[in-house]
Amino acid sequence: MDLNTTLTGFVALYIFMLAAFTGYEIIARVPAILHTPLMSGSNFVHGIVVVGAMFALLNATSTVEQVIGFVGVLLGAGNAAGGYVVTERMLEMFKPSSKREGGK
Amino acid sequence: MDLNTTLTGFVALYIFMLAAFTGYEIIARVPAILHTPLMSGSNFVHGIVVVGAMFALLNATSTVEQVIGFVGVLLGAGNAAGGYVVTERMLEMFKPSSKREGGK
Amino acid sequence: MSVQPQFIIDASYLSAAFLFIYGLKRMSSPVTARSGIVVAGVGMLVATLASFLYYFGVSEAAEPHLGTNLVLAVVALSLGTVWAWWSGKRVAMTAMPQMVALYNGMGGGAAAAIAAVEFLRTDAVHETVPLVLAVLGAVIGSISLSGSLIAWAKLDGRINKTWRYSGQQLINGALFVVTLALGAYIVFVAHGHAPVGLVAAFFIAALIFGVLMTMPIGGADMPVVISLYNAFTGLAVGFEGYVLQNPALMIAGMVVGSAGTLLTLLMAKAMNRSVSNVIFSNFGASGDEAQGEIKGSQKPAEASDAAIQMRYANKVIIAPGYGLAVAQAQHKLYEFVKLLVDAGVEVKFAIHPVAGRMPGHMNVLLAEAGVPYDMIFDLEDINDEFKEADVAIVIGANDTVNPAARTNKSSPIYGMPILNVDQAKQVYVVKRGQGKGYSGVENELFFADNTNMVYGDAQKVMVAMIQAVKSLEGGAH
Amino acid sequence: MSVQPQFIIDASYLSAAFLFIYGLKRMSSPVTARSGIVVAGVGMLVATLASFLYYFGVSEAAEPHLGTNLVLAVVALSLGTVWAWWSGKRVAMTAMPQMVALYNGMGGGAAAAIAAVEFLRTDAVHETVPLVLAVLGAVIGSISLSGSLIAWAKLDGRINKTWRYSGQQLINGALFVVTLALGAYIVFVAHGHAPVGLVAAFFIAALIFGVLMTMPIGGADMPVVISLYNAFTGLAVGFEGYVLQNPALMIAGMVVGSAGTLLTLLMAKAMNRSVSNVIFSNFGASGDEAQGEIKGSQKPAEASDAAIQMRYANKVIIAPGYGLAVAQAQHKLYEFVKLLVDAGVEVKFAIHPVAGRMPGHMNVLLAEAGVPYDMIFDLEDINDEFKEADVAIVIGANDTVNPAARTNKSSPIYGMPILNVDQAKQVYVVKRGQGKGYSGVENELFFADNTNMVYGDAQKVMVAMIQAVKSLEGGAH
């Protein structure tokens, strides 16, 4: 299978650079009222760290590693789940008035 | 040297995806008056193909390859140089009036 | 030959990265924002499920522990998710910022944990570049963890004092250098095989630095700090992603790192301050010096009189501020506004970008109360309309309507754009007394000829106003 | 150990990719646009210089040819650069679109050439994924090459007829299938070692398809088509970049591919059409059917009378169109505007997004004449002001001011936003006679009560208007 993932220095730099541009461009045009939900939304996105912690935990070979891995997955899951709920609740409020009226 | 460039399937997909997002985001907020200069500017950017043609030509092993490589470099150089000049001339016109006055 | 687990993992991460970016993109416009978080959420779900497939590819050394590890993973995942879901659903809308801080700190902690496991893998050969990134991610993640905890405690009212002493920055700086030195030792001397005690010291130093760095910062500056730590966690996740050769982490982390940095800058700019000013200076502690006394007097008015004048006005603009949030008066305010609208008055809300204590604070509050999105206007969009308004009513706002920002060069808020409420024919200001705003400066608006003060808690005043208008309607029928 | 050439190459390409994106970003705002192309240009320079370092890393088989190859490279690079530089400097501003088409086609050709060399490398083992991308890049690049050449020839007036016959789309489709089949053969049957004749047939088929696809498209639709081919070349370059394992090509190509696609969609949307409609339909060929005769008559007016009325007006709005470009009247127009401004008249230019024959056509023309950027307004920004204007003057525009777009559902331009010139107190229309616009529909604006026609070539009319105002001033002194 030649579709595996190999990341060496320069490729990582390319990916970092492109990701940074993308993040910047997406935020650059955001109205101020969305700043707090977006802070929370991007907070959710880095909850993906849970996946990395999963890797560490599943590959743990000693009790110390298991403990740290466990804590990592716990924290990461909290980041992801909490970030989602809070963001969703905040954005829930940004209904345009017409829809809101219709809903009542 | 571990900083070399190795691109396998998924990495290429990541790069393509990020580049596509970046290109999209950059253009998405452009005012209509800049459409023609930007068309020309992005036309210039893909002039980088000249670098690929250089690789092909320098690695040519037969006359056919040399001919095709030569044509490739020629065309690529035309793309890059022409794109630059035309874009530069178009953008030259987008001076704000204050500067223009000052210049006179 | 069937599809390999690694292929599914790779494909899932690719789609997760796509969905994250696409979701953030949708979140960045009010119209599509709500679907954005769902899109990103699907990405997270896919990636998390796929990560269980690591089960099929663990190293030989880990195989004997695999059963335990899997159980631990399921337990940790469930515990973390359930707790966060529950706490996130339960928290009051006004307590959102500290909750975001808490979750964000957890992410930083997770990134630090990944680095810690890396430093403990004694069997592995560590290369320099990944090690450097692991150390950087560990430092940044740890700072984000402990710093966010302090930010949470401060905003949640669990820590009240801002801890300041002379030489503080020197001590903080020294601790930071020690942290980096320990990190450098791990990379360049121990080549990733440092003794456990030293690794622990490294993390503890980074964590303490995060605490010390955050303690002196005032509670009102916390939104900016939280946003900064959010960017930090993003960077840490991105770096650890490289260590794990996981592009989804790299991309998600770096996207957040860059977006979060920009967001922090935008927030600081809206407050007319720089980020370093927020972090390193004792802003607000020295507000009331060297200000010329303002001549004139404040003219009080009754809530009912103000309400009735608004009832018969053509156009009323409302400038809400931090006091509205404190008093939780948004529901009553909207009730009052609906009465005005029913009576044919044109009512608009004017939102200053830094009204309240977090970006979008007022918008969130008003949205909570059910105020339609299209009655709410940003500063630039409404500032020219004040001169056409019969009444401008300022509710619990102070700095954001202070004309000193336009004229007084020595004022700490000089240069900040403000709402031009003073251009309305009549201005009412609802506040409890002579209290100052966040920046601690006097406000000559309160002394202006066309300004009257309606003293009282915002919620109580709104109730009185509703009463006044209702009794009027009652009398008319 | 010194730094390896490959490292310099990699680092240069990384910075080039960064500079390209950053440059495009700057180009996307009018204020920074001019510096953007310079930034991108530096990236190109760096990358091109670095590419000479390939000299130190060629394959063994190529070593005997290295001297020749280097000379060829220098010659090709110089020839291409000098010719393009010279032609680009020399070309008239109005001929820009076809020049862009030409350069763009060259880029597509270069991408196709890279693919061709790949297919000729008989010694190499070809993997499937790169081969597929090489074939796709070759097809797209070839279409872009021949198609852009046709677009150039059409816009440059070298081909005038739009070549249409029944069954055309069937034949084009068949040719496309043949091209793909040849490509599939190269990949899956020959595994990259196809005979030269077959490779040649593949390229020729793709080139012919590009010609056939472009021939039926009308000259006025060419800007959209050029933009589409621009995106095509970007994609082709991106794909060949993967073949060469060159991320700079991949990134630059894909950025342009995506940006160009969006640009194409935006252009088509501004014309109120879909891209497939542009490419596959015979738009404009069947314009003047089924239209109810317009009642009323066109009222002619003298240029001098119109000029004098404008001279004494408070506010004049100018709606320029394609006719202004044809007549090259922008310089005279601005001369006239300066006279009005000196006389205290408020003059604004109203630019419809698709006025003229390419996006931004009018802006470029007006900029060329020296009209300050801040006198020029987009449709949305000025459309509400027409009702306050004393005079609206339409110069060589037709479709973009046709009220049928608002009311007549059967009109081909129905639904397109138009400039509300008809709301001005007085409308003057400058055109040569009864000629129709690009879409070929009648325009009832010309028959309206408040409209007068000033017949004549735009340039001549402007000269007459200048004369009229000047003689007036002369008389006044």
Ligand SMILES: NC(=O)c1ccc[n+]([C@@H]2O[C@H](COP(=O)([O-])OP(=O)(O)OC[C@H]3O[C@@H](n4cnc5c(N)ncnc54)[C@H](OP(=O)(O)O)[C@@H]3O)[C@@H](O)[C@H]2O)c1
């Ligand atoms: N939005 C952000 O992101 C953010 C973040 C950090 C800092 N800030 C800063 O916060 C400030 C925000 O300005 P602002 O105009 O919204 O508020 P402000 O300047 O902080 O003033 C709030 C006013 O509300 C009054 N108030 C307090 N409790 C009240 C109650 N229960 N009922 C009625 N009034 C009450 C206070 O006066 P009394 O005590 O007399 O009642 C005070 O003068 C700016 O300086 C901004 O830079 C904003």
Ligand SMILES: NC(=O)c1ccc[n+]([C@@H]2O[C@H](COP(=O)([O-])OP(=O)(O)OC[C@H]3O[C@@H](n4cnc5c(N)ncnc54)[C@H](OP(=O)(O)O)[C@@H]3O)[C@@H](O)[C@H]2O)c1
């Ligand atoms: N901008 C783009 O990107 C783009 C691209 C492709 C197509 N289009 C299409 O092009 C059209 C543009 O509309 P438009 O209002 O600018 O122009 P138009 O509708 O094409 O009308 C141009 C008018 O100018 C007159 N004219 C021609 N030569 C002239 C001269 N020398 N002096 C004075 N008048 C002259 C013609 O009438 P006489 O013959 O009577 O003089 C004609 O009615 C739209 O339909 C648009 O969709 C635009």
